[in-house]
Amino acid sequence: MKAEFSRRRVLQGLAGTAIAVGWSSLARSRITDPATCDFTELPPLDGELRVDLATRTAFADDFGHIASRKSCTVLVPGSVKDIVKIVRFARRHGLHVAMSGQSGTPDLRESHSNFGQGQVHAGVVIDAKPLSTIRRITTDSAVVETGVLWSQLFDAAAERGLTPPVLTDYMHLSIGGTLSVGGIGGTTSRFGVQADNVLVLEVVTGEGRLVTCSPTQSPNLFHAVLAGVGQCGIIVCAKIRLIPAETMARVFHLFYEDLSLYLQDQLTLLGDRRFHFLEGQIVRHAADTGWRYMIEAAAYYTPPAGPDSAALLAGLNDNRSEARITSQTYRDFAFRTDPIVGRLKSIGRWSTAHPWVSLFLPASKTADFISTLVATLTPEELGVLVPGMHAPALLYPFDTALTRQRLFRVPHEPAAFHLSLLRFPPADPIQIQAMLAQNRRLYDQTAALGGRRYVTGAIPDFTPVDWQQHFQPEWDFLVDAKNHFDPDHVLTPGQGIFH
Numbered sequence: 001m002k003a004e005f006s007r008r009r010v011l012q013g014l015a016g017t018a019i020a021v022g023w024s025s026l027a028r029s030r031i032t033d034p035a036t037c038d039f040t041e042l043p044p045l046d047g048e049l050r051v052d053l054a055t056r057t058a059f060a061d062d063f064g065h066i067a068s069r070k071s072c073t074v075l076v077p078g079s080v081k082d083i084v085k086i087v088r089f090a091r092r093h094g095l096h097v098a099m100s101g102q103s104g105t106p107d108l109r110e111s112h113s114n115f116g117q118g119q120v121h122a123g124v125v126i127d128a129k130p131l132s133t134i135r136r137i138t139t140d141s142a143v144v145e146t147g148v149l150w151s152q153l154f155d156a157a158a159e160r161g162l163t164p165p166v167l168t169d170y171m172h173l174s175i176g177g178t179l180s181v182g183g184i185g186g187t188t189s190r191f192g193v194q195a196d197n198v199l200v201l202e203v204v205t206g207e208g209r210l211v212t213c214s215p216t217q218s219p220n221l222f223h224a225v226l227a228g229v230g231q232c233g234i235i236v237c238a239k240i241r242l243i244p245a246e247t248m249a250r251v252f253h254l255f256y257e258d259l260s261l262y263l264q265d266q267l268t269l270l271g272d273r274r275f276h277f278l279e280g281q282i283v284r285h286a287a288d289t290g291w292r293y294m295i296e297a298a299a300y301y302t303p304p305a306g307p308d309s310a311a312l313l314a315g316l317n318d319n320r321s322e323a324r325i326t327s328q329t330y331r332d333f334a335f336r337t338d339p340i341v342g343r344l345k346s347i348g349r350w351s352t353a354h355p356w357v358s359l360f361l362p363a364s365k366t367a368d369f370i371s372t373l374v375a376t377l378t379p380e381e382l383g384v385l386v387p388g389m390h391a392p393a394l395l396y397p398f399d400t401a402l403t404r405q406r407l408f409r410v411p412h413e414p415a416a417f418h419l420s421l422l423r424f425p426p427a428d429p430i431q432i433q434a435m436l437a438q439n440r441r442l443y444d445q446t447a448a449l450g451g452r453r454y455v456t457g458a459i460p461d462f463t464p465v466d467w468q469q470h471f472q473p474e475w476d477f478l479v480d481a482k483n484h485f486d487p488d489h490v491l492t493p494g495q496g497i498f499h
């Protein structure tokens with residue numbers, strides 16, 4: 001393991017810190033004008049480079065619709081070898097490279113980042129979409145290329161009665177994209193994040209080497225890439241654990257007026273794991289007079305067996321008369337956000353700006369944090385989608401011991417609450433700026449309490465110093481891995497960590 005990092009020690013010997021070397025000296029030689037990009041020396045590709053303005057413009061956007069950086073070109077890879085070639089070429093010619101989990105024309109699949117994390121100014125963006133083959137499914141795992149969507153893996157696995165253990169709330173995200181950030185969902189309370197359920201990865205490092213890694217084979221690379229926000233390698237293929245799938249879900253929506261009772265019940269459910277799925281939200285009272293709370297929990301089953309609803313609800317403090325209990329297929333539950341997304345698209349709110357923020361709060365500090373937040377939060381600060389319906393604000397707990405990836409940073413407490421303000425404001429630059437400023441304030445408050453951000457989202461002015469604080473105590477691991485696997489700091493500048 002030590003040998004993997006020998007080059008970093010040389011770099012450190014040359015200057016005070018490894019990060020300073022890579023950052024300032026490389027920045028001087030970096031191409032900054034798209035007009036000066038010259039790809040004539042690039043070896044022949046199986047795929048193609050697209051330099052037309054329409055493609056580059058499409059890849060200079062993402063779901064956030066806030067940041068925009070235009071690359072010189074977009075690589076539409078015809079093979080993994082193309083990615084190796086472009087990374088090697090980029091190293092030699094001072095170009096940055098980033099993978100876009102989902103972008104581009106003609107069907108307007110877009111990167112789901114909020115703040116330009118997958119964009120590159122004057123470098124190369126790689127479109128993950130052509131790498132969309134599910135190579136193999138066995139009784140307990142799937143081997144998938146990076147551009148496969150979770151929705152596609154779900155359906156392929158379902159044909160064999162299997163499922164990925166952890167699904168995102170929105171299923172049409174790329175596998176490489178969510179493994180690069182973590183991938184949290186309602187079963188994280190049982191199985192950790194999606195990155196915790198990866199067995200093997202194929203990665204193109206920033207040196208342009210194609211490497212297979214796992215917890216036992218090149219483990220430093222494996223752990224630097226999972227939740228590593230694209231800094232050390234580009235995931236091209238992943239072997240993902242699958243588990244047997246039930247066919248049905250009994251879904252419980254439980255309402256609370258009182259924050260402390262809500263948090264107490266959430267922690268009870270986290271502890272006894274009586275539900276398979278556990279999430280929750282901050283929601284409005286029916287009369288729109290203020291905020292209250294809703295647990296969303298599900299028990300999976302396959303008839304004729306079925307869950308005992310009374311036992312599942314025993315001892316909880318919700319307003320029982322308001323509880324909504326429904327049954328639906330496991331697939332319908334997994335894809336439950338699709339109808340909402342369809343509606344948002346139909347009213348034009350999918351394509352406006354999305355200054356989202358996602359934070360991980362220490363459980364012991366969550367009550368104070370949320371009560372302060374809701375004291376002033378207005379529905380307009382989330383975005384009013386249609387009269388009486390605001391954008392979601394997620395609030396649910398997870399067990400930090402289950403999130404085992406070194407770079408998926410969580411508070412130092414046994415339990416944490418995931419808070420996400422999934423804002424859908426109208427197209428008003430002043431409101432959007434105000435939301436970004438609020439995101440920053442909420443992050444600063446969170447960090448002061450020992451909480452962390454989720455690396456998706458839009459938090460402005462996030463400096464390398466903020467990143468250093470965020471990744472502690474794994475910052476040195478990340479710096480070592482960066483300097484070892486991406487010594488010229490070619491990869492994924494949009495995160496603003498080393499660039």
Ligand SMILES: Cc1cc2nc3c(=O)[nH]c(=O)nc-3n(C[C@H](O)[C@H](O)[C@H](O)COP(=O)(O)OP(=O)(O)OC[C@H]3O[C@@H](n4cnc5c(N)ncnc54)[C@H](O)[C@@H]3O)c2cc1C
Nearest residue numbers: 101111112113117118168169170174176177183184230235
């Ligand atoms: C509607 C919606 C719902 C969401 N729901 C959830 C949810 O339930 N749970 C959750 O955890 N997240 C959720 N997210 C956030 C999501 O995980 C991130 O947006 C993530 O970035 C995945 O999006 P993507 O696949 O488009 O990847 P991108 O946004 O394109 O990529 C994310 C980052 O990883 C890098 N990257 C992408 N692919 C690779 C690769 N193969 N190798 C190395 N680096 C790579 C990119 O350069 C970028 O920096 C949601 C986002 C949206 C918009």
